[in-house]
Amino acid sequence: MSSDSDSQYSFEEAAYYNYRFNPDNMFHDDRGPLVRPHVKWEVWLLDPNEGRCLITNASLESGVTFIHCLPPRLRENLKWKGRMEWYWGLRWNELDFESPRNVFTVSHSLGGIFDFPKMKPSWILLPEDHIVDKFYNSLMKHDKEKKPREREDNITTFVASRGSIPVLEETSFKYRLVPLPQRMQSMLLTRHTNPNPNTNPDLSASPNPSDFSVHLHPFNALPWVTSHLDPKFVIMDAGRKLMLIPFYLMFKQEWFTSRPALLKVLHIFKAWRAPIPSVAFSGQYPDYYTPDMGYFPATAHNITHTRGQAPCLSNTLKREKEAIKSVNHQSHYNSNTKPLSPREEKGKWTAAEVATWSRDVSVQVKPPARHILSLASGWDNGGLDMGQPTQDIDVDVETDVPYNS
Structure with missing residues (x-):
């Protein structure tokens, strides 16, 4: 075995090259949301951008962070999580928010405002129209005269069913950034137009100004970007954030009316978080739930009957x-x-x-x-304290504001 002095590079140089080419040494970053190291490694393998910023195409050396598309804190709400698992064709408690298909890399400036503050996030990802249409066409139009519901819903007239969700054969999908109202207006984004900025081994070389493009709000000139993210996570996150905006204000905003796919995303979101049939926990659907799982009946009652709008910040x-x-x-x-x-x-x-x-x-x-x-x-x-529970109140998305029936 050769000594360090006989090797091709010194110990310090070895650490440098390991940092650059070994994702395990690169992905320990405590400034962003908590993402486990093995999940970061899987993301790096799946990501067609090889770990660069999804939006700006910034290189790893410029500073990127790993963030969840759909926040893991939502798994605390078993009601919302159970409904997603039902409509997505999964088993009870099978949905994994730590899936690499729910994690992507983005610059620190964009990652810090993606889900913060929780009541005023700044931007969403929007899938291509044909991907949104596949999920939208799988919904069934609801006839309120033949099948009246307990409460008239002024947003959606579509319902989903288990097993109707389309299976996508693609492994990568295209998305684009959509800023939410009154957000990111004072920001500018600098995108690296080089197809692969990490291919240049000379990090000391000055960048070429022609390799960059500057984009201002509303960032309509930003190109579509390719990612390994699952469109289901992207749609649920986009719908969750769109629900924070008063519905009557949406149609006054050009950013909303100019993108018909946003309304379809809202339809899909509300259909996927609607109450599921009560027979889901009766044992008739062993591919979803079996009695040996041992969950309390109250949990099943909340998932099937309570018409909450979405999970609160936490239980x-x-x-x-x-x-x-x-x-x-x-x-x-x-x-x-x-x-x-x-x-x-x-x-x-x-x-x-x-x-x-x-x-x-x-x-x-x-x-x-x-x-x-x-x-x-x-x-x-x-x-x-397992005494008399407090009254169950319909609340708006991630708030404790009662929902107006």
Whole structure:
């Protein structure tokens, strides 16, 4: 065995070349969302861009990060996850958010605003029209007169069924960046037009200005990009973010009306997150669920009957907010005290009535702080509080704002 001094390059040079050509040494980046090293390696093998930024084609040396297309935090909501598995033809609890088909590389500047802030993401990926049409044509148009639903839906009149989702033979697909309203307006994107920037071994060479193109909002001149991402993840993420925009405002925006595929994406998204048949957990569909899996019936009831709009930020946050709401509005105050008068009636009170009202309010018994913490955390006496659950409320996408029926 030759020594380091007899090798073709020194120890420092070996580390440099290993960093450049070995993805395991390159993909340990804690600045972006948590993606496991073996998933990054699989992404690097599948990615036709060889790890470069999907949008700007920036090289690895310029700084890229691995991000999830559909955020892994959504797996906390079993209701939403179970419905996706049903319509996608998967088994219960089979959907893997850590799949390399749900992870892609992008520059740090774009990756930081892809899903942040959660209530105002900046951009989405849109598949080609013929890919969107394949999923859109698999939906069935809903006849509300023959099959009335519990609630009239003002967005979609399409429903999906298990087994109807098309099978795509392609392994790579084309997408384009679509900025969301009032986002990225002050940004410019510099795209490297060189087909493969990593082929130049001389990293010290100055870049050629002709190899770059500058794009301004709304980035209509950005070309279609090729990626290994699964279109199902892309469609669900795009629909999830489009639902954050008031529907009546969408048609006032040129970016929406000029892209008919966006409305189809909304139809597909709402169909894939609709309640599934109650027989899904009866054992009649062993390819989806069998009783030996041992899940609680309440979970199945929520997936099949509850008409929630989409998952909240997390189950913990939802439980905390419901607990605080319960503390403020239920029987934690003295029911014998005089209720607050409407604002328009306050001017009619006499001085004696005001004094009585002030005295009654001051003696109201507030719940102990320890009890509020117990309700918010869901733990009591060292174990999980399995008492009467709080009321199930329809909420909008990733918020706790009640959905208007």
